[in-house]
Amino acid sequence: MSEKKEKRQLTKKNEEFIFQFKKHLAKSGKLDAEQIEKVVVEVEDELLATQHTGRTAQQLYGTPTLAVQKYLDPKRHAKKLHDFGFLPLAIDTILVIFMLFAFVFGVTLFFSKENNAGAGILSLLTIAILGGTVYTYALLKLTPNPDEQKPTVNKGKRWLFLAGAIVVWLLGFVIVGIMPPIINPTLPPIAYIILGALAYGGFYYNRQKNGLKGNGFFAIGQLSNQSRFEAQQKNNQK
Structure with a gap:
């Protein structure tokens, strides 16, 4: 009507x-x-x-x-943030974080004389998986959807939720970082470089399969900015 x-x-x-x-x-x-x-x-x-x-x-x-x-x-x-769903975005973010830290760990260990426990494989997996899932969930929850009737999200709630997500990520990383080497072994530098390259292959495949290509290195961040901009425009027209 x-x-x-x-x-x-x-x-x-x-x-x-x-x-x-x-x-x-x-x-x-x-x-x-x-x-x-x-x-x-x-x-x-x-x-x-x-x-x-x-x-x-x-x-x-x-x-x-x-x-x-x-x-x-x-x-x-093109698809917007809320059109993708959680899983493709989480996988994309996890792989990006994994790649970055795998290469950082690999390069750092090449020049380090000590076997740094903070660069253990379990630390790398925790940084990537926990960080990627928490960050993705937070942005999906806190980014307004411009296609909804009221595309707004309370700013106070957004910052509180995001701060909580960061705390969860850091706590997980710290807990894993203090684990003994037998649980969190440090791999040879070349192993991290290889893992980073494999992660890039998965990253590229996920982008092609789910239509995420062309959305920047951290796709979820760019998509979130686009959604917030469109939601703001919609609110200004009212």
Whole structure:
């Protein structure tokens, strides 16, 4: 009912623009019915918000054909943070952390004369797995979803939750770091380099499989920033 009411509020010229725009979107065959409806609603909302100022659809978008080209830009329809789900993002973050620390451990041990217990394999796994899962869970929980009705997250709650996640990660790392070498053995430097290279292979495969490529080294961080920006824009339009 609300959508029908909004359509009746459009001027005749804007209604005709929406009609042509929707027809060209469907003709393109690049979006499914749900995606088309979502794009049309977005354009309608923009027209409803600006038509009282005298700005027409043509002034905002040009012709319906140009508007379609704009909305078919792959970047506009790339998956967002909350579209991926926990597992692909957690695996991505775990592998990134594992790679970084594996190479750091390997290079450091090449120049170290002591067998550093803090660079044990269990320490590496704890840093990566605990850090990756906690960080991913925290960002998914605390990043507003711009597609929801109220895309806001309480700032105080966000910082408190994130601080708690960091504390959990550090505690886990400290506990593992003080374990005896028999439980947390330090591998030869070359072993860490090899493990880092293997982790990169898994990282690359996960990116390709789940469509995470092009989202920066720490994909979840960039996706979170994009979602917060879009949510802020949506709130400013209200």
